[in-house]
Amino acid sequence: MRTIEPIARMDLAFSLFCLGHRFNAQVAQVSRWVSRTGDGHLYLLLGVSVWLF
DSSP states (O other): OTTTHHHHHHHHHHHHHHHTOOSOHHHHHHHHHHHHGGGTHHHHHHHHHHHHO
């Protein structure tokens, strides 16, 4: 599990930077949307879509 820790730290730092970006509201908005796709809703939608097709 230690091999993924640097990647997780870098991901967290980059996410916090993008989500708190004050200079460009569009970057912050897109970053929030991308972050929300990891909450599980997208996975459910993809799974149902694959099952239907």
